[in-house]
Amino acid sequence: xxxALDDLRALVTAYxxxxxxxxxxxFADRTNFALQVGAMAVNNGFWLVLWFLFFAGFKEVGGWxxxxxxxxxxxxxxxxxxxxxxxxGYRDLAGSILTGAIDALLTQPKPILLxxxxxxxxxxAWGDIATGLVILAFxxxxxxxxxxxxxxxxxxxxxxxxxTTTIFASLAFWAAGARSLSRDLADFTLLVSTxxxxxxxxxxxxxAFTVLPAGFVAMAPVELVRAPSWQAAAIAVGGAGxxxxxxxxxxxxGLARYRRGAAVAG
Amino acid sequence: xxxxVRLKELRKTYRFAKARRGLLGSLAGLLHPQFTHLEAVxxxxxxxxxxxxxxxxxxxxxxxxxTLKMLCGVLEPSGGxxxxxxxxxxxxxxxxxxxxxxxxxxxxxxxxxxxVRDSFALLRRVYDQPEDxxxxxxxxxxxxxxxxxxxxxxxxxxxxxxRMRCEIxxxxxxxxxxLFLDEPTIGLDVTAKAAIRDFIREQSQAEGQxxxxxxxxxxxxxxxxxxVIVINAGRIVLDEPTEQLxxxxxxxxxxxxxxxxxxxxxxxxxxxxxxxxxxxxLEIDTRATRVDAVIARALALGGIExxxxxxxxxxxxxxxxxxALHP
Numbered sequence: 001x002x003x004a005l006d007d008l009r010a011l012v013t014a015y016x017x018x019x020x021x022x023x024x025x026x027f028a029d030r031t032n033f034a035l036q037v038g039a040m041a042v043n044n045g046f047w048l049v050l051w052f053l054f055f056a057g058f059k060e061v062g063g064w065x066x067x068x069x070x071x072x073x074x075x076x077x078x079x080x081x082x083x084x085x086x087x088x089g090y091r092d093l094a095g096s097i098l099t100g101a102i103d104a105l106l107t108q109p110k111p112i113l114l115x116x117x118x119x120x121x122x123x124x125a126w127g128d129i130a131t132g133l134v135i136l137a138f139x140x141x142x143x144x145x146x147x148x149x150x151x152x153x154x155x156x157x158x159x160x161x162x163x164t165t166t167i168f169a170s171l172a173f174w175a176a177g178a179r180s181l182s183r184d185l186a187d188f189t190l191l192v193s194t195x196x197x198x199x200x201x202x203x204x205x206x207x208a209f210t211v212l213p214a215g216f217v218a219m220a221p222v223e224l225v226r227a228p229s230w231q232a233a234a235i236a237v238g239g240a241g242x243x244x245x246x247x248x249x250x251x252x253x254g255l256a257r258y259r260r261g262a263a264v265a266g
Numbered sequence: 267x268x269x270x271v272r273l274k275e276l277r278k279t280y281r282f283a284k285a286r287r288g289l290l291g292s293l294a295g296l297l298h299p300q301f302t303h304l305e306a307v308x309x310x311x312x313x314x315x316x317x318x319x320x321x322x323x324x325x326x327x328x329x330x331x332x333t334l335k336m337l338c339g340v341l342e343p344s345g346g347x348x349x350x351x352x353x354x355x356x357x358x359x360x361x362x363x364x365x366x367x368x369x370x371x372x373x374x375x376x377x378x379x380x381x382v383r384d385s386f387a388l389l390r391r392v393y394d395q396p397e398d399x400x401x402x403x404x405x406x407x408x409x410x411x412x413x414x415x416x417x418x419x420x421x422x423x424x425x426x427x428x429r430m431r432c433e434i435x436x437x438x439x440x441x442x443x444x445l446f447l448d449e450p451t452i453g454l455d456v457t458a459k460a461a462i463r464d465f466i467r468e469q470s471q472a473e474g475q476x477x478x479x480x481x482x483x484x485x486x487x488x489x490x491x492x493x494v495i496v497i498n499a500g501r502i503v504l505d506e507p508t509e510q511l512x513x514x515x516x517x518x519x520x521x522x523x524x525x526x527x528x529x530x531x532x533x534x535x536x537x538x539x540x541x542x543x544x545x546x547x548l549e550i551d552t553r554a555t556r557v558d559a560v561i562a563r564a565l566a567l568g569g570i571e572x573x574x575x576x577x578x579x580x581x582x583x584x585x586x587x588x589x590a591l592h593p
Contacts, residue, residue: 010391010394013391014391014392014394016391017387017388017391017392018388018391018392021377021380021384021385021388024380024384025377025378025379025380028379028380028420029379100373101373103335103340103370103373104368104370104373104375106338106339106340106359107338107339107340107363107366107368107446108363108392108393109360109361109363109364109392109393109394110392259340259341259342259356260341260342261278261280261306261332261341261342261344
């Protein structure tokens with residue numbers, strides 16, 4: 001096998017081993033796990049009920065009807081859940097930078113960012129996946145084509161979401177207070193992602209496709225499912241790819257700054 | 267033969283924004299920050315031969331951890347050169363990582379809620395180790411370090427000493443040629459410290475591993491290392507065989523609480539330090555008199571209410587060495 005393929009295989013198996021260990025660790029406290037999953041399912045269900053009540057009074061919002069919003073929520077919940085289960089370290093990536101958890105990983109051979117993302121698995125994220133899949137099953141049905149498009153949207157959205165949170169967390173390389181700021185920015189992006197794209201216009205749409213890229217996390221991937229076209233696919237994939245490139249660039253710059261000694265050691 | 271570690275005028279300077287006084291000062295600092303520089307390591311040079319066990323000691327902020335982090339490839343220096351097993355650590359970090367094992371005493375590389383065995387299995391993937399060779403090595407190390415009964419226990423149920431033994435095994439699983447240990451006995455009780463020291467020394471002797479450790483504990487140095495490098499304020503104060511430094515580090519402080527205001531103890535190598543009534547602080551040169559002999563003599567006097575045995579603070583040891591070199 002070619003050396004590059006060997007390296008890739010070693011990287012994937014190391015990631016898989018770490019993610020598996022993180023998932024097993026999240027199962028260790030069964031009561032905590034069950035409570036978190038249940039609470040998240042209730043929380044997500046309540047949010048859907050609110051939209052159901054809303055559409056009982058108003059038939060549509062800028063062309064979006066209840067099935068459209070349900071599909072949006074289903075995709076967002078699953079991509080958010082998948083990120084939390086398989087890359088849960090994103091949630092406190094800034095904390096990992098600020099507390100020096102990076103140091104031990106820098107003495108080991110595998111890429112730091114992937115290991116930091118895979119070092120944690122969030123129990124409540126299983127609740128997101130479960131509710132998201134149920135909503136998708138009811139809103140999109142079991143049509144294979146629709147399921148395939150939904151899966152593509154979830155993968156694209158997951159990449160955009162992880163890229164976005166990595167950019168926010170990388171602020172910690174420059175600012176000590178970035179731990180809560182990065183989490184607030186991520187939460188705000190998620191909030192923006194759970195509303196129909198049609199309510200945003202003008203500067204709010206500009207923000208949603210730039211600073212808080214909910215547009216690429218949810219809107220563009222969902223549009224690919226609502227009205228599939230090569231153009232929609234290009235926008236979704238291109239946006240996620242561009243943010244992933246920016247995230248890797250910012251992370252690399254930040255890590256170089258860290259290794260130059262941004263923090264004072266003993 | 268090439269040295270395992272070679273440093274030439276290695277330097278590290280940190281730059282940080284000065285904190286200004288008052289709210290207005292803080293606002294001005296946001297708009298026009300003023301920077302100040304701290305020289306953590308100021309031109310350090312030394313060589314370590316393959317198989318040598320060396321301690322870097324010094325008070326807090328002396329630059330020992332920064333030096334260690336530069337040698338592991340974690341930090342880039344501000345200047346100078348370093349070669350570790352033929353690699354420049356900050357340029358060839360990933361390739362070097364396969365050849366070194368690192369233990370940070372205050373950070374764990376084990377998964378707290380999973381059995382120890384699972385963390386070891388993960389490290390096999392991290393270091394791309396073949397399954398059979400890895401299993402054999404793990405078996406050898408588990409036997410040597412006596413951690414067989416701990417393998418299936420979650421890490422958060424281990425004592426600190428047991429956890430540290432597992433941490434060291436974890437750092438050795440990929441058969442590194444060089445072991446970096448940053449404060450490996452910090453927070454451990456006396457028995458656990460003694461066991462860890464024995465393990466490190468015996469492991470190095472068995473496999474010819476080079477060991478570089480930093481510590482605040484003079485016993486780590488005395489019982490593990492053949493050579494000591496003393497760093498103070500980022501510079502090397504002394505680089506000598508451990509034997510030469512024994513007069514500074516072979517000391518203990520014994521504090522006795524007694525019913526009598528004063529205790530009369532006259533033994534060779536024992537000096538009295540100023541103290542309050544009913545408290546006697548003795549500094550013991552353990553080359554001349556053993557600690558147990560001093561305590562036995564004190565108990566024989568009667569009326570002893572409490573006994574404490576400590577190492578002299580590292581700051582004091584370094585200060586004495588410094589004073590002896592610059593009278």
